[in-house]
Amino acid sequence: xxxxxxxxxxxITDLLLPRKCPRPPTKTTFKALVASVIPPxxxxxxxxNSPAAGxxxxxHLDEYHIWLLDHYVSxxxxxxxxxxRLANATAQMLDTAADQLAAPQKADPEKADRxxxxxxxxxxxxxxxxxxxxxxxxDLASLPVxxxxxxxxxxxxxxxxxxLTTIGYYSEWSGYGSTRLEPAAKRKLEHxxxxxxxxxxxxxYLIKDFAE
Numbered sequence: 001x002x003x004x005x006x007x008x009x010x011x012i013t014d015l016l017l018p019r020k021c022p023r024p025p026t027k028t029t030f031k032a033l034v035a036s037v038i039p040p041x042x043x044x045x046x047x048x049n050s051p052a053a054g055x056x057x058x059x060h061l062d063e064y065h066i067w068l069l070d071h072y073v074s075x076x077x078x079x080x081x082x083x084x085r086l087a088n089a090t091a092q093m094l095d096t097a098a099d100q101l102a103a104p105q106k107a108d109p110e111k112a113d114r115x116x117x118x119x120x121x122x123x124x125x126x127x128x129x130x131x132x133x134x135x136x137x138x139d140l141a142s143l144p145v146x147x148x149x150x151x152x153x154x155x156x157x158x159x160x161x162x163x164l165t166t167i168g169y170y171s172e173w174s175g176y177g178s179t180r181l182e183p184a185a186k187r188k189l190e191h192x193x194x195x196x197x198x199x200x201x202x203x204x205y206l207i208k209d210f211a212e
Contacts (some may be wrong), residue, residue: 001165025116029091030062032119036126037165056165059174065090065164067181084146092144094118094153098129100138133158167197 004049004104034056041055066087074081102125111204118126133139147154173180178188 017046022086025095026066026091027062027090028114028119029094030065030087031057031120032115032126033094033161034061034065034165035166036123037162038169039123044076054194056169061165061168061173062175063181065161068164072209074170082161086146086157089147090143090161091116091118093133093147093154093157097133097138098126101125101129101132120165129179130158130161170197 038056040058069086069090071083072121073084075084095117098121102117102121117131121129136151136154140151140154142148143154148155171173172189172193172196175189175191175193176182177191178189179187197199
């Protein structure tokens with residue numbers, strides 16, 4: 001009971017306290033997530049060194065997820081809003097679900113260089129893990145706060161993660177370069193965004209074939 005109380009207190013503290021940078025396991029988990037949704041496209045590598053060739057991970061969408069989850073969610077407590085830092089808890093949710101998926105064939109936990117449970121899976125199994133969460137076929141009591149025993153928030157977060165990957169890839173995020181983690185007013189486009197290349201090509205195709 002005492003151990004559970006300490007665990008709960010730690011999770012709540014982690015949700016409320018600001019941090020300068022994400023924990024390495026959190027960044028690794030999100031990088032694996034976005035790489036599974038939008039993988040690299042080697043066939044584009046020779047096309048003027050296309051920035052889209054590296055997929056979502058090369059466009060730094062892991063940082064996009066973490067930044068938004070740590071800055072754009074608030075909790076109203078007695079009329080006062082408290083910002084929530086959801087990136088760590090969300091990464092822990094993915095890792096917990098991955099552990100439950102891979103339990104029969106789990107890798108050696110004593111390997112110091114072993115990535116987190118979610119990142120250690122193949123891209124196909126990462127997608128299976130997300131499906132388990134979408135179908136609530138996991139032990140909700142094992143998830144961190146605020147997902148523990150809360151199916152509504154689990155489903156909402158999985159929907160948000162899928163949406164953010166697509167929106168982030170086709171936004172200007174990757175073009176901000178070294179300024180992408182600055183406040184919005186201080187960001188500057190430093191190069192052509194990775195996800196705009198396909199959109200740019202599509203626009204050219206429509207203009208070329210358009211006739212009144």
